[in-house]
Amino acid sequence: MTVSDVNETQPNLRFSQIGKPLTRTDSPGKATGRTPYAGDYVMPGMLHAKVVRADIASARLKRLDVSKARALPGVVCVLTAQDMPDRTIATDIPGQTGRAKLKTDQQILVKERVRYFGEPLALIAAETPDIAEQARRLIEFELEPIPGVYDPEEAMKPGAPIVQGTDNIVATHKIRKGDLEAGFAAADVIIENTYITPFQEHAFLEPEVGLAWIDENEVITIRVCTQVIEHFRAVADAVGVPHNKLRVMGAMVGGGFGGKEDVTVETYLAILAQKTRKPVRLEFTREDSFLGHGKRHPIKLKYRTGVTRDGKITALDVQVLADAGAYVYLSPYVLLYCAVNAPGPYRVDNLNVFAQAVATNNMFSSAFRGFGGIQAAAAYEQQMDEAANAIGMDRIEFRRRNYLKTGDPISTGFVPPSAIWTEKCVDLAWQALGEPTPSKGPIKIGRGIAASQQSYGRLTFLHDTSEAWVGIEMDGTVTVRSGVTDIGAGQASSLAQIAAEIIGVTLPNVNVYNSDSQVTPLAGTSTASRALYMTGNAARLAAQAVRDRLAVVAAELLKAEPAQISMEFNQVFVTDDPSRAMDIADLVKVCASRGVHRSELAIFRAPFTDVLDPETGQGQAHPDYAYGAQAIEVAVDIETGEVTVLKCIAAHDVGQCINRAAVDGQIHGGTQNGLGYALSEEMLYKEGRLITPSFSEYLMPTAMDMPHVETIILESRSGLGPFGAKGIGEPAMTPVAPAVANAIADAIGVRVFEMPITPERIWRALEAARG
Amino acid sequence: MSSDKAVTLRINGHDETATVPSHRTLLEALRGLGHVDVKCGCEKGDCGACAVLIDGEAVDSCLTLAHSAAGREITTLQGLGTPENLHPLQLSFSELGAAQCGYCTPGMIIASESLLRKNPSPSEDELRHALSGNPCRCTGYVKIFEAVNAAAEVMRNSGDPK
Incomplete structure (x- = not known):
């Protein structure tokens, strides 16, 4: 659908399955404790693995003695880098065909240099978990500390310890358009602030876990909790087998949020299975999980905004410095999201963004829901409030004068193909706050708004594709096969709903087989808010092809034209004369007897582009963008700095709900993630050592902390997903933290420029303001 | 390391024997017996994913030694109901979208059941407090609260204090 087709007053098309708050197909199994997760699979004779980790962030491995561990009865295998001197693992994102890989291959186990606290030194496989743990304690190692660097600014200075490359700079992105100097010259006021965002831990409830074995065809097979089964290629390369001899099978994943986007346990499992030729299980402890996967990038964002008295942004200069941590992982891409989204959902014609990601000896940073876009939002929306304050304009009115509108170009010059309903989202969310709660004594009430822009779909220069197969059985039940991983957002269930809608069967009559790199058609990653957009479209195409073939036969049997055929609730009938009807199952039997093809494998392709211009950043970065807003009311106790979130409204244009309950769930969860990010979640490092x-x-919001979240769902029906859907996984979280920050600043009259905005930081800011 | 000793555990109404050392937690013993609806999230009592009812009270099985549970009534999520005969909490969690990734769900339902057995009409504060040891990363708790309240109403009206 093109933008001009969007009818804002048009009610939903008539759907039988789509848009309803249906019970997800995965819900009953989860609610009864019957759903198996990756950690629930066991095999006879399986071994239990452990990872031995470095306890200093920057060091040289002087001695590693595993002889006592190897001698322990019941220990089957202890591996160090000496046992695999040529092995490395690529950490670039998988599946892309559009450009060369990043140079991110890294050691699997420490050869000589330790770059971060917790970097793996050795792997153990033993007959029982107890023996593996005993063996871990018998491994002796000596680490010689070498000077490390723990701050990106320090890491860029001449003479700084080198962690990666020759200068620690792992990525640089520039976006430039218009005339920055002229823009600032036209401004009446220039507002300059620096915003600091912290590390964040995904804190999924299911720690990383997997089970590997070698099957009857000599295929190394790994059942693992992952967002990305297509790492099978990188893992195969790492262990030196052909891509078709390594199989990654998923399971229902106990939460991902980007933390299971990179390879976690897979490489260790493949190596140990290969060496021992026995099934091997590896489950991270919670501490392993904190130490073993990349975090959200801490980013320092310096914003300089030129504004006229009548509330027009004339120029914006943004300097971004991200802490990539010890290894590259997805830093270049995260940084690009941050740069592209630096102005947010606002029209800025004179723009300069300069963004760098720098290696340090901190924990490596990588994907996390929002993927750089969140850090940008945390800054641009606080800066919008600061700018409004500086010119004495109402903050909603100031935003209104600068919104991107449908058809406007974003920072890269690209015009999103869908509706931009920021204004509607902001106005509805703000109105829904209702009457202000009165302040009382030391309890100060404040309100904040934040709008957001977040892409859905992967970077278009990666040339993303997704496949799905749909077939209908002789009894009228439908099977969907697709490699998509289900990380808890209802990815599989939504495919079932799409197939059910198109073929006209009821939801319980659809079964989805997913998440198997060698058996289900490859669907790409469950990341980047792309699964519904990409795989949903693939399933839509496949289901439509099957339906069309059935409709031809139905038309003949019911003496009508194919266009007159309706299929709904397991029945096929003539639209204008529903008395001429038959069971879909009977129709399928006729089709089968005639040799009509009852299945289809479809591929959906995202837009394919080249990379952005390296000097100006102009071009297309993403398929499309989603827009939304969050309104928050807080109470701040100025004596203790304690913050209570009183009201919390989220308004998002989701394009088209596939499952209203699932959409609400994404927004509720995104809000929880965002409130923690803003207020309480803090990874404290001391010389690279995680002390939380x-x-x-590490304090994420509990049932005691969460406010009620009111959702306002708008459906522009203009997105690139099936039926006009946009992605909502990441957009749900993006505006939350800045709305909280703005509400706190509104309550206490001073701004805390660093997140999380803890009671201590609030108290210090108030003390500083009191002089 | 201590040697293995047999312990009889009464799990979901059936006696089962685990042969485990005295330091083995109930979580490990239950999962070892195939009760994998009891989830492992932290092994420190921080997440509640491993909660089971012991004599009707929600307990983190990772903080309980298997041998100390001998002779007591242990109930896991699967012990509350079956797909054919759902417990009201299982039905409401399923139908109201209170389970997303589902990994916290077993502990969350067990904690809710423990609350509702003692307090069939919990206030919002009482409900929040009862679930405060069960962090969830997916749902923001909103639909979980809705599901527990819906189930509580069904349970009150059915007159079955189960």
Whole structure:
């Protein structure tokens, strides 16, 4: 659908399955404890693995003695880098065909240099978990500390310890358009602030876990909790087998949020299975999980905004510095999201963005829901409030004068093909806050708004594709096969709903087989808010092809034209004369007897583009963008700095709901993630050593902390997904933290420029303001 | 390391024997017996994913030694109901979208059941407090609260305090 087709007053088309708050197909199994997760699979004679980790962030491995561990009865295998001197693992994102890989291959186990706290030194496989743990304690190692660097600014200075490359800079992106100097010259006021965003831990409830074995065809097979089964190629390369001899099977994943986007346990499992030729299980402890996967990038964002008295942004200069941590992983891409989204959902014609990601000896940073776009939002929306304050204009009115509108170009010059309903989202969310709660004594009430822009679909220069197969059985039941992983957002269930809608069967009559790299058609990743957009479209295409073939036969049997045929609720009938009807199952039997093809394998392709211009950043980065807003009311106790979120409204244009309950769920969860990010979640590092590696130290919002979240769902029906859907997984979280920050600043009259906005930081900011 | 000893555990109404050392947690013993609806999230009592009812009270099985549970009534999520005969909490969690990734769900339902047995009409504060040891990363708790309240109403009206 093109933008001009969007009818804002048009009610939903008549759907039988789409848009309804249906019970997800995966819900009953989860609610009864019957759903198997990757960690629930066992095999006879399986071994239990452990990872031995470095306890210093920057060091040289002087000695690693595993002889005592190897001698322990019940220990089957202990591996160090010496046992695999040529092996490396690529950490670039998989599946892309559009450009060369990043140079991110890295050591699997420490050869000589330790770059971060917790970097793996050795792998153990033993007959029982107890023996594996005993063996871990018998491994002796000596690490010689070498100077490390823990701050990106320090890491860029001449003479700084080198962690990666020759200068620690792992990525640079530039976006330039218009005339920055002229823009600032036209401004009445220039507002300059620096915003600091923190590390964030995904804190999925299911720690990384997998089981590997070698099957009857000599295929290394790994059942693992992952967002990305297509790492099978990287893991195959790492262990030196052909791509068709390594199989990654998923399971229902106990939460991902980007933390299971990179390879986690797969390589270790493949190596140990290959060496021992026995099934091997590896489950990370919670501490392993804190130490073993990349975090959200801490980013420092310096914003300089030129504004006229009548509320027009004339120029914006943004300097971005991200902490990539010890290895590259997805830093270049995360940084690009940050740069592209630096102005947010606002029209800025004179723009300069300069973004760098720098290696340090901190934990490596990588994907996390929002993927750089969140850090940008945290800055641009606080800066919008600061700018409005500077010119004495109402903050909603100031935003209104600068919104991108449908058909406007974003920072890269690209015009999103869908509707931009920021204004509607902001107005509805703000109105829904209702009457203000009165302040009382030391309890100060404040309100904040934040709008957001977040892409859905992967970077278009990666040339993303997704496949799905749909077939209908002789009894009228439908099978969908697709490699898509289900990380808890209802990815599989939504495919079932799409197939059910198109073929006209009821949801319980559809079964989805998913997440198997060698058996289900490859669908790409469950990342980047892309699964519904990409795989949903593939399933739509496949289902439509099957339906069309059935309709031809039905038309003949019911003496009508194919266009007059309706299929709904397991029945096929003539639209204008429903008395001429038959069971879909009977129709399928006729089709089968005539040799009509009852299945289809479809591929959906995202837009394919070249990379952005390296000097100006102009071009297309993403397929499309989603827009939304969050409105928050907080109470701040100015004596203690304690913050209570009183009201929380989220308004998002999701294009088209496939499952209303699932959409609400994404927004509720995104809000929880965002509130924690804004207020309480803090990874404290001391010289690279994580000192908060548990849920009693790393504080995400509990049932005691979460406010009620009101959702306002708009459906522009203009997105690139099936039926006009946009992605909502990441967009749900993007505006939350800046709305909280703006509400706190509104309550206490001073801004805390660094997240999380803890009671201590609030108290210090108030003290500083008091002088 | 201590040697293995047999312990009889009464799980979901059936006696089962685990032969485990005295330091083995109930979580490990239950999963070892195939009760994998009891989830492992942290092994420190921080996440509640491993919660089971012991004599009707929600307990983190990772903080309980298997041998100490001998002779007591242990109930896991599967013990509350079956797909054919759903417990009201299982039905409401399923139908109201209270399970997303589902990994916290077993502990969340067990904690809710423990609350509702003692307090069939919990206030919002009481509900929040009862679930505060069960972090969830997917749902923002909104639909979980809705599901527990819906189930509580069904359970009150059915007169079955189960």
